[in-house]
Amino acid sequence: MAFFTHHICRGLSSSAVRHVVIKNVTIIGGGQMGAGIAQVAASTGHAVTLVDTNEDILKKAVKGIEGNLKRVVKKKFADKPEAGEEFLQKAMQNVSISTDAGSVVQGTDLVVEAIVENLKVKQDLFGGLDKVAPAHTIFASNTSSLSITDIASSTNRLDRFGGLHFFNPVPVMRLVEVIATSSTSQETFDSLLNFSKMLGKTSVSCKDTPGFIVNRLLLPYILDAVRMYERGDGSKEDIDIAMKLGCGYPMGPFELSDYVGLDTMKFIMDGWSAANPDNPMFAQSEVLNKLVAEGKFGKKTGEGFYKYK
Ligand SMILES: CCCCCCCCCCCCCC(=O)CC(=O)SCCNC(=O)CCNC(=O)[C@H](O)C(C)(C)COP(=O)(O)OP(=O)(O)OC[C@H]1O[C@@H](n2cnc3c(N)ncnc32)[C@H](O)[C@@H]1OP(=O)(O)O
Numbered sequence: 001m002a003f004f005t006h007h008i009c010r011g012l013s014s015s016a017v018r019h020v021v022i023k024n025v026t027i028i029g030g031g032q033m034g035a036g037i038a039q040v041a042a043s044t045g046h047a048v049t050l051v052d053t054n055e056d057i058l059k060k061a062v063k064g065i066e067g068n069l070k071r072v073v074k075k076k077f078a079d080k081p082e083a084g085e086e087f088l089q090k091a092m093q094n095v096s097i098s099t100d101a102g103s104v105v106q107g108t109d110l111v112v113e114a115i116v117e118n119l120k121v122k123q124d125l126f127g128g129l130d131k132v133a134p135a136h137t138i139f140a141s142n143t144s145s146l147s148i149t150d151i152a153s154s155t156n157r158l159d160r161f162g163g164l165h166f167f168n169p170v171p172v173m174r175l176v177e178v179i180a181t182s183s184t185s186q187e188t189f190d191s192l193l194n195f196s197k198m199l200g201k202t203s204v205s206c207k208d209t210p211g212f213i214v215n216r217l218l219l220p221y222i223l224d225a226v227r228m229y230e231r232g233d234g235s236k237e238d239i240d241i242a243m244k245l246g247c248g249y250p251m252g253p254f255e256l257s258d259y260v261g262l263d264t265m266k267f268i269m270d271g272w273s274a275a276n277p278d279n280p281m282f283a284q285s286e287v288l289n290k291l292v293a294e295g296k297f298g299k300k301t302g303e304g305f306y307k308y309k
Pocket residue numbers: 068071075143144166167168169170171172173214215218219222223226227250251256260265266268269284285288
């Protein structure tokens with residue numbers, strides 16, 4: 001059940017701002033991002049329903065969440081095993097799963113969508129949910145590259161729609177980009193900011209511009225690395241080593257691409273290419289297309305630029 005709270009918003013000279021306190025969260029998409037968001041939300045006391053069309057993916061997600069939380073408990077509660085066990089039990093009790101998004105959104109305060117990076121599929125999902133979700137429910141997309149305005153256009157709740165862009169792996173990465181469209185209400189935006197804070201994340205505010213902040217800068221970097229490799233200017237191994245040791249990045253661009261998922265990268269590239277057909281920056285990449293056509297999506301399938309088996 002949602003309720004409203006008043007607080008003084010810093011920087012708004014003592015004007016009272018309302019936000020929806022989010023308790024029940026529905027996360028749609030049980031892949032790497034959805035499972036990570038579910039893990040963090042459940043372990044910070046939210047009642048989470050994780051939804052996917054594929055039951056096996058949901059079972060795998062729950063197993064993964066439990067495994068990750070066990071690692072956290074082992075470390076954080078090293079000298080308090082009973083408290084650790086209690087934390088684990090509570091967090092796991094907060095997670096339920098479903099393959100029927102329409103039926104579970106009835107009691108939810110927030111829907112976070114983390115499904116495939118395809119505008120039409122996201123619009124179809126939200127368009128359907130808009131008809132059955134309660135009026136107060138806020139919708140948010142975790143899209144990497146699509147316009148939140150375009151996704152929201154399939155609904156009649158433009159004021160209660162925003163972007164919550166998490167980073168991979170969600171339990172580790174501290175940032176959330178909170179995106180407001182020109183129609184997102186202040187109350188919705190503040191609710192999303194507050195939710196990010198409740199998850200223990202640092203948030204930055206973004207306009208609904210292509211790639212928001214991080215991916216607007218990350219995409220040209222990865223693109224250039226792939227082009228260098230395609231031209232034979234450097235091996236992927238050397239480029240990765242160079243960026244790790246030369247810039248202190250935890251992963252090089254090819255390791256990171258495999259980690260994000262080459263299928264997702266291709267969805268992003270195709271979207272940007274369609275939106276900017278005359279920009280040579282977004283010309284098709286033969287290497288990326290070949291790997292994706294062969295089902296080599298990166299770490300999640302065991303092979304991408306590198307082998308993981
Ligand atoms: C021409 C074609 C080009 C196409 C262009 C398209 C470009 C598209 C670009 C846009 C990409 C879109 C993606 C997006 O929207 C935004 C992103 O998310 S970008 C990715 C951001 N993430 C990163 O940059 C990750 C960088 N890597 C790291 O930080 C580390 O390598 C990592 C934390 C992953 C692993 O650390 P490492 O030290 O190597 O390993 P450990 O195993 O020791 O882990 C450290 C620490 O973290 C815990 N942990 C690791 N993984 C997980 C996990 N999955 N879940 C939970 N916890 C995890 C681990 O337990 C350790 O914890 P301790 O407490 O320290 O023990």
